[in-house]
Amino acid sequence: MLQVRDAVSGGRAIVDALIANGVDTVFGLPGAQTYPFFDALALSTDRIRTYGARHEQASGYMAFGYARSTGRPGVFSVVPGPGVLNAGAALITALGCCAPVLLITGNVPSTFEGRGRGHLHEIPDQLGLLRRMTKWSARIERVEDAPALVNQAFREMLTGRPGPVALEMAWDTMAATAVAEPLAAATLPPPTEPEAAAIEAAARLLVAARRPMIMTGSGAQHAADEVRALAALLDAPVTALRGGRGIVSESEPLGLSSAVAHHLYPDTDVVLGIGTRLELPTMRWAGMMAYHDHLPGGRKLVRIDIDPEEMVRLKADAPIVADARGGARALIDAIRRLAADGPKRDGNAIRDEIRAAKAAVEAEIAKVQPEVDYLRAIRAALPDDGFFLTELCQAGFASYFAWDARQPRTYVSEGYQGTLGYGFPTALGVKVANPNRKVVAVCGDGGFMFGVQELATAVQEGIGVVVVVFDNGAYGNVRRDQRTRFEGRFIASELRNPDFLKLASAFGIEAHSVRSPTELSSVLPAALAAEQTVIVHVAVPPDSEASPWPFIHPAP
Incomplete structure (x- = not known):
């Protein structure tokens, strides 16, 4: 005999779906339009810890810090209108840093949507605004739709290039009750596999390089072991500006600060960018005002990036569309296979050059x-x-x-x-x-x-x-x-x-x-x-x- 599900509020349906997706922490600042959501959190303190804040922007940044430091989704909730606008800086920071952040917010009652009557916290086309500040945003129109849309939010947030997403629900819908059939956690598609031809072309460029350099970004933070293995295999120094810091410590022989990397860059003939927009060579070192869609200076560029649009924004001689870890592993295998036929680099001499560059730059720093x-x-x-x-x-x-x-x-x-x-x-x-x-x-x-x-x-x-x-x-x-x-x-x-x-x-x-x-x-x-x-x-x-x-x- 089928079990009859109890009707739940829209807020409760969202909270249950968050729990199903492994969320145990929410940051937020409650208000009238989100009362049912926060009440559901209050009834779920054995499974979710809620941290209040004194400003909506802080709620968003707390979720950002949670996500940025772990790679796991950071979830926060604020009221619509001014609350969303106050939190907007955190959303666009998460977008820029590829951090998986989920915003849960409300909206005016459904009967007022799009009518411009000046209901509490109303702003024109809030969903359109959110879609411009996030990777993906949607409205939950019915209580019954909450589990599926929360799952979709997790897929959008974590598939491909990670980024912030948002879900809004009208004031009256969040308070309404209906039977919302629970779903298991969202399933994520496997990362894109790199194309064999792309890996081969990239490996040949890197094996033939005289002085390659690796640059990492936020998209490589989960691939530290693979980046280190590539660096050792290529005798290539590794550097980053912000997001890729810590993948290889600058106290390690092949770890470079951006300042030391700039010192060594004139002799670099091939750059391998992994999960990075390559801000160093295209903006910081080439001038902030001129746009470059190729790597300046005539150097060859190999890129590993999960986002195919990146290969349009900055074209590579050997583009690899793949997750950093999978792309780097495939590249390691190909380089090992080809290395026997390639030129031999003097790893000790390269490390001596790096040590000398570090000492010279350190004195200036x-x-x-x-x-x-x-x-x-x-x-x-x-x-x-x-x-x-x-x-x-x-x-x-x-x-x-x-x-x-x-x-x-x-x-x-x-x-x-x-x-x-x-x-x-x-x-x-x-x-x-x-x-x-x-x-x-x-x-x-x-x-x-x-x-x-x-x-x-x-x-x-x-x-x-x-x-x-x-x-x-x-x-x-x-x-x-x-x-x-x-x-x-x-x-x-x-x-x-x-x-x-x-x-x-x-x-x-x-x-x-x-x-x-x-x-x-x-x-x-x-x-x-x-x-x-x-x-x-x-x-x-x-x-x-x-x-x-x-x-x-x-x-x-």
């Missing part, structure tokens, strides 16, 4: 003070598997080339969106996803104040991160540009800051103030051991920081 010494102090205190979050501040920019990320996913950056203020709330999501690992976020005084209210979230939810706030009393980059490029006409770049120690105390948070890397070194071990949020305020004299930009945008 050391002049970027005080940022580099502060970063070294943090690196010395943070375990190899600890997470480091950049921010749009001078220390964060310097970390692009002066931070040694030692394990995959441990360098969590803002990606090309460059969202000021993303760092602290993202760090909270990273810690939730990785409760047994240390998390340090570096923030400027300007960016930190974007999300300062989430200190309350950290205390209330028991999330322990170390926030190093560099206080130079300005949007430092803007102020430098106004001084050097606009004859010192300062406008809207100088900041009147609070007393950060008193501010921390008001939230019941431990705080310290330091004035040197040595003082930072003295407080970090205890701060990291505290397992609660700790603020370390770094007093930086105005205009005292050396510019990191010659190493990020070297002259073409």
